[in-house]
Amino acid sequence: MRTLKFLLQKEFKQIFRNKALLPMILVAPIMQLLIMPLAADYEVKNINISIVDHDHTTYSQQLISKITASGYFQLVDYGNSYQSAFNQIEKDKSDLILEIPQGFEKNLVRESNEKLFIAVNAINGVKAGLGGNYLSQIIASYNNDIRLKWVQPQKYNAVPTIEVTSSYWFNPFLNYRFFIVPGILVALVTMIGSYMCALNIVKEKEVGTIEQINVTPIKKYHFILGKLIPFWVIGMVMFSLGLLVVARLIYGIVPFGSLWVLYAFLGIFLIAILGLGLLISTFAETQQQAMSVAFFFIMIFMLMSGLFTSLDGMPKWAYIIAKCNPVTYFIEVVRMIILKGSGFADIKNHFLIMIGFAGLLNGLAIWNYKKTT
Amino acid sequence: MKQFLSFVRKELYHVFRDSKTLLMLFGLPIVLIVLFGFAVTNEIKNAKIIVCDYAKDPASQEIINKLTVNTTFNLEKTLLNHSQIEEAFKKEDIKLAIVFPANFNKDLLHLNKAQVQIIADASDPNTASTLTNYAMAVIMDYQMDLMQNSNLPYRITPEIRMLYNPELKGATNFVPGIMALVLLLVCVLMTAVSIVKEKEMGTMEILLVSPFNPLLVIISKALPFLLLSFVNLVVILTLSVTLLDMPINGSLLLLVAESTLLIICALSLGLLISNNTHSQQTAMLLAMMGMMLPTILFTGFMFPLENMPVALQILANIFPSKWYYIIVKSIMIKGLGFSAIWKETLILLGTTILLLVLSLKTFKKRLE
Numbered sequence: 254m255r256t257l258k259f260l261l262q263k264e265f266k267q268i269f270r271n272k273a274l275l276p277m278i279l280v281a282p283i284m285q286l287l288i289m290p291l292a293a294d295y296e297v298k299n300i301n302i303s304i305v306d307h308d309h310t311t312y313s314q315q316l317i318s319k320i321t322a323s324g325y326f327q328l329v330d331y332g333n334s335y336q337s338a339f340n341q342i343e344k345d346k347s348d349l350i351l352e353i354p355q356g357f358e359k360n361l362v363r364e365s366n367e368k369l370f371i372a373v374n375a376i377n378g379v380k381a382g383l384g385g386n387y388l389s390q391i392i393a394s395y396n397n398d399i400r401l402k403w404v405q406p407q408k409y410n411a412v413p414t415i416e417v418t419s420s421y422w423f424n425p426f427l428n429y430r431f432f433i434v435p436g437i438l439v440a441l442v443t444m445i446g447s448y449m450c451a452l453n454i455v456k457e458k459e460v461g462t463i464e465q466i467n468v469t470p471i472k473k474y475h476f477i478l479g480k481l482i483p484f485w486v487i488g489m490v491m492f493s494l495g496l497l498v499v500a501r502l503i504y505g506i507v508p509f510g511s512l513w514v515l516y517a518f519l520g521i522f523l524i525a526i527l528g529l530g531l532l533i534s535t536f537a538e539t540q541q542q543a544m545s546v547a548f549f550f551i552m553i554f555m556l557m558s559g560l561f562t563s564l565d566g567m568p569k570w571a572y573i574i575a576k577c578n579p580v581t582y583f584i585e586v587v588r589m590i591i592l593k594g595s596g597f598a599d600i601k602n603h604f605l606i607m608i609g610f611a612g613l614l615n616g617l618a619i620w621n622y623k624k625t626t
Numbered sequence: 627m628k629q630f631l632s633f634v635r636k637e638l639y640h641v642f643r644d645s646k647t648l649l650m651l652f653g654l655p656i657v658l659i660v661l662f663g664f665a666v667t668n669e670i671k672n673a674k675i676i677v678c679d680y681a682k683d684p685a686s687q688e689i690i691n692k693l694t695v696n697t698t699f700n701l702e703k704t705l706l707n708h709s710q711i712e713e714a715f716k717k718e719d720i721k722l723a724i725v726f727p728a729n730f731n732k733d734l735l736h737l738n739k740a741q742v743q744i745i746a747d748a749s750d751p752n753t754a755s756t757l758t759n760y761a762m763a764v765i766m767d768y769q770m771d772l773m774q775n776s777n778l779p780y781r782i783t784p785e786i787r788m789l790y791n792p793e794l795k796g797a798t799n800f801v802p803g804i805m806a807l808v809l810l811l812v813c814v815l816m817t818a819v820s821i822v823k824e825k826e827m828g829t830m831e832i833l834l835v836s837p838f839n840p841l842l843v844i845i846s847k848a849l850p851f852l853l854l855s856f857v858n859l860v861v862i863l864t865l866s867v868t869l870l871d872m873p874i875n876g877s878l879l880l881l882v883a884e885s886t887l888l889i890i891c892a893l894s895l896g897l898l899i900s901n902n903t904h905s906q907q908t909a910m911l912l913a914m915m916g917m918m919l920p921t922i923l924f925t926g927f928m929f930p931l932e933n934m935p936v937a938l939q940i941l942a943n944i945f946p947s948k949w950y951y952i953i954v955k956s957i958m959i960k961g962l963g964f965s966a967i968w969k970e971t972l973i974l975l976g977t978t979i980l981l982l983v984l985s986l987k988t989f990k991k992r993l994e
């Protein structure tokens with residue numbers, strides 16, 4: 254116990270004396286938490302539209318003002334030629350072209366049927382799909398207006414209509430920040446935890462001081478605990494700072510569920526992720542290697558965790574990989590507790606799986622550590 | 627010249643002997659292409675839904691069938707009571723619940739009006755609104771089937787064409803971003819770390835007192851990473867053409883030339899970082915924070931730039947990756963020539979020269 258105390262003292266001193274490292278551990282994550290959610294906004298708004306109007310009639314004007322009044326679209330270009338509108342797309346000035354054919358009004362009234370042409374810049378598929386969708390909806394609603402004008406409204410619905418009411422639970426205003434901030438918090442804890450832990454141990458190897466520790470009566474578990482505990486504490490402090498200060502004050506996120514359950518899970522998750530750092534450090538000889546290997550795995554963990562994209566859309570093999578990723582479970586749990594207010598009973602399985610990860614990663618690390626020294 | 631070549635050889639040995647670092651250098655681009663090409667998609671498939679059907683009549687059954695027949699929805703179970711919905715949301719990853727009231731079909735046939743309720747788990751707001759839209763479209767589709775007999779007058783039919791990417795693949799957007807990410811990562815991070823490492827180990831002192839020109843020491847450090855970046859570039863392009871069916875519509879030569887410009891820019895930045903740091907850990911963190919995150923955030927390949935607050939949009943302009951991303955998209959996908967991208971190229975060139983001058987200015991022959 255006394256040995257451990259001295260080791261911890263040494264580690265904390267080393268961390269706090271490093272003038273470059275400490276600000277990066279504490280300030281950089283806060284900065285990221287402030288900037289990332291502002292930047293990471295998938296919501297599609299401000300779609301730039303070019304309109305090519307060959308018709309120039311009241312109807313085409315009405316349609317155009319309906320589109321610009323919807324709030325989704327910004328009219329950047331209005332003209333007669335498709336080619337010049339297409340040039341706007343090439344220059345990224347515009348995302349979408351609406352072409353109104355000549356005789357639009359005439360054909361609609363006389364032949365009761367008319368076409369409109371829409372061309373969407375689909376390099377960003379999601380944005381293109383949504384933009385096309387919005388525009389079709391506006392056109393359909395305009396179509397209804399016209400129909401009402403020409404067809405006498407009847408007392409009863411002439412055709413069967415289904416009224417769909419939709420409600421959004423847990424986040425009624427569809428605020429994207431509520432979704433992304435807890436996720437980013439998890440990503441930051443993961444990165445700091447695994448990198449710092451791996452680099453710290455490998456540095457002792459590279460500088461050679463690990464030899465000195467190996468020849469003292471310090472036990473292996475003392476050494477490992479001495480390395481894990483400081484970063485566990487730092488992880489806890491960072492998460493609390495992010496959740497209770499930044500998320501609450503700036504984004505107004507107040508956890509619905511129990512903080513105790515959340516912190517219990519965080520504690521186990523940190524053990525697992527520090528175990529990963531430890532495991533990497535037993536494989537690596539130099540800091541450069543440790544960084545490369547850690548970066549490689551963390552990158553995959555982040556992309557496959559459902560942080561930004563939904564897991565359901567993945568093909569089967571990718572889904573299985575995602576399910577073998579500890580970060581996936583913590584991101585799920587954080588969102589469940591903070592946004593939905595899930596209790597311990599709801600996430601029992603997650604707890605068991607995370608304890609499994611913690612045991613597995615640390616066990617592997619300790620087993621491998623013995624062999625190398 | 628002979629001296630220089632032997633220095634380059636020394637650096638290459640360093641790189642190739644370290645198999646774990648090579649894993650990242652060559653493994654990362656491949657993994658990124660595969661993951662972004664196949665696994666990480668914004669598409670929503672197999673979303674789990676639950677249905678609470680009080681009606682249990684032909685109309686509600688028909689709609690449920692229509693919903694589950696495509697790959698978007700996966701019917702997880704049918705509930706008997708709507709009070710179980712909240713429980714299901716909290717416990718499982720159910721994305722959507724659909725409630726049919728009793729007498730659904732009867733209302734629809736006799737009153738010509740019936741109601742359906744859709745409840746979405748909006749803790750993931752984008753998925754929630756997309757799924758709600760899908761479900762509404764399916765129900766509207768059913769309604770259209772019903773009124774097929776009564777032909778609607780004054781119909782406007784929009785015809786939508788998707789330019790450049792008719793299948794709406796995610797890869798078209800991601801591949802140029804991955805190119806920027808990998809090139810920057812390899813060059814900035816690796817150059818900075820490999821120079822600082824010599825400082826940390828003390829071998830830099832030996833190199834600097836040798837009769838060899840100190841500037842050439844630095845250049846010989848950067849050269850292997852220049853070569854490796856080219857290999858990576860070829861790997862990424864080959865994989866995206868063969869595996870992801872991405873086109874290279876413009877001139878390949880122009881693409882390579884622009885990439886070289888970015889690589890030189892990144893190498894200068896790596897040099898600048900190494901001049902101002904003394905430990906590998908600091909260099910790594912600086913390179914990560916200064917390069918990695920801005921590249922992911924501000925190139926526009928993960929998050930649309932136009933949604934950001936104006937201050938961030940202006941900030942994005944100082945990162946070379948943003949300009950490179952525009953250039954690659956224009957050449958590869960839109961198939962445009964140099965006349966369309968000379969402005970971006972000029973900005974990239976200016977940044978490169980600035981970084982190069984700064985890093986040469988701060989380069990010190992003596993270590994404190």
